[in-house]
Amino acid sequence: MSRNLWIVGGLSLALAACGPKRVAPVQQYSLxxxxxxxxDYSAAKTNICDAEPRWLSDELxxxxxxxxxxxxxxxxxxxxxxxxxxQQVALLKEASGSLGKVLDVHQRNLQALQRCGFARSGGVPELMKRGTTLVEQSRTRLTEATQVLAVEEAQRKWxxxxxxxxxxxxQTxxxxxxxxGTTDVYYARKFADGRTEWLFCDGHVVQSAGGAEPTLVSPEGLSAKDRRKVKPPRYLEAARGYPAEEIDKQPTVGGDSAPAQSSEASGS
Structure with a gap:
């Protein structure tokens, strides 16, 4: 009787050893x-080398x-x-809160894959090389995202x-x-896209965009008498002579991070 139990026990252990291996659960990610x-093979305490090479390659x-x-x-x-x-800033914002975890898992998987017997066969070497490069580039982009999103907030505030x-x-x-007809500039601003405006006390505005020559925009409702007082070259000259350091600049990536002009801005 004891011999039969020993045989049954041995068979059970053998069957358990040949049974299905633990499989890491599938996780879905959307960006x-x-x-x-x-x-996440590491978190599931499973051996990535036990995975079927073809579908593992597809997954990675x-x-x-x-x-x-x-x-x-x-x-x-x-x-x-x-x-x-x-649209791209919105995608960066979405990625900054979620992609880092996926990059960590992917990097661990690629490192563990190097120890597998099939790591040097087929397209696996190129897959690992490409994946490692993409992880590094994606981490760099996420680091840049911190600055981009900070500037976006500063631009909104500006x-x-x-x-x-x-x-x-x-008022000042x-x-x-x-x-x-007087060409007193009281305020000038430059947007992040390069557009610049010079505002005059009499309601005129000089605008410059995209490297084009500045143009004068007159306020609506000017009488014929007032229109005769307007000399466009004088406005353009006043705009060109306005101190660049006093222009209220919208923050840009790698540039100004706060409005350059205070509420006590100088006139011209």
Whole structure:
């Protein structure tokens, strides 16, 4: 009887040893319009080398593809003149709160994959090399995102507070009823996309955008008498002579991080 129990026990142990290995659970990740599935083999205490090589390559390749699309879809986030700038900044914001964890898992998986017997066969070496490069590039982009998002907040604050700075400057430098034709600049601002405006006490504005020659914009409702007083070259000259350091500049990435002009801005 005891011999039979010993045999049964031995068979049970043998069957257990040959039974299915622990499988790391699938996790799904979404970023913008991109989707990918991945497994955290380290957290699940499973051996990545036990995975079927073909579907493992597909799985890791899918994460590589997601990182590739993330990098391509955020390369213009630092360029406020790009048509897709706002969309790319939004994607950076989304990634900054979630992508780091996926990068950590992917990096561990790629490092563990190097110890597998199939690590040097087929397209696995290129997959590992590409994945390592993409992880590094994605981490760099996330680091840049911190600055981009900080500047975005500073730009919003600059825009919200600009009307008050403009009003204060007008009250400081303009007469109560300025005469049309006088070329007193009371306030100038430069937007992150390069557009610049010079505001005159008599309501005229000189605008410059995209490297084009500055143009004069007259206020609505000018009488014929007042229009005769307006000499465009004088306004353009006054704009060119306005001190650059007194222009209220919207913050830009790698540039100003706060409004350059205070509420006590100088007139011209």
């Amino acid at each position: 913008g319009m991109s989707r990918a599935e991945y497994r 390749g899918a994460v590589n593809g997601l990182m590739d699309r993330f990098l391509a879809s955020t390369e213009q986030a630092k360029n406020p003149e790009a048509a897709e700038h706002d 825009k919200d507070e600009a009307p008050q700075r403009e009003q204060t400057a007008r 430098w303009c007469a109560k009823n300025p005469e049309v």
